[in-house]
Amino acid sequence: xxxxxxxxxxxxxxxxxxxxxxxxxxxxxxxxxxxxxxxxxxxxxxxxxxxxxxxxxxxxxxxxxxxxxxxxxxxxxxxxxxxxxxxxxxxxxxxxxxxxxxxxxxxxxxxxxx
Numbered sequence: 001x002x003x004x005x006x007x008x009x010x011x012x013x014x015x016x017x018x019x020x021x022x023x024x025x026x027x028x029x030x031x032x033x034x035x036x037x038x039x040x041x042x043x044x045x046x047x048x049x050x051x052x053x054x055x056x057x058x059x060x061x062x063x064x065x066x067x068x069x070x071x072x073x074x075x076x077x078x079x080x081x082x083x084x085x086x087x088x089x090x091x092x093x094x095x096x097x098x099x100x101x102x103x104x105x106x107x108x109x110x111x112x113x114x
Contacts, residue, residue: 011064015057015073022053023077028085038087046093050078054097058104071101 030045054074061070079094 011066012070015061015066015070018053018057019074019077022050023074024081026050027078027081027090032085042090046090050093050097051100054100055104058101058106059108061101062105062108071098071105074101 026045026049030041057074058071060066075094075098078097079091082090082094
């Protein structure tokens with residue numbers, strides 16, 4: 001059973017790694033890189049890319065049977081970065097991402113056979 005805990009921790013590490021990539025690095029890159037216009041930052045990076053990642057993350061968490069609190073990793077990391085480094089209107093995306101992750105997680109749980 002020790003190997004089972006190791007596998008679960010590796011899957012949690014993937015959630016944290018991708019959470020850091022999409023919650024910290026991508027928003028900072030898109031905000032601080034001056035060649036990207038603000039409209040592209042919001043429209044492409046913050047809305048499209050992170051929304052698709054949120055859908056994938058919710059399904060990944062459910063598929064791998066991870067704890068429910070893994071749903072909070074990405075939105076909380078994003079909220080902290082957006083609150084400190086980005087325009088103040090971007091903090092509301094954290095709530096949007098949390099909602100999308102929860103919906104993807106709950107829809108995945110309904111589609112699994114019992």
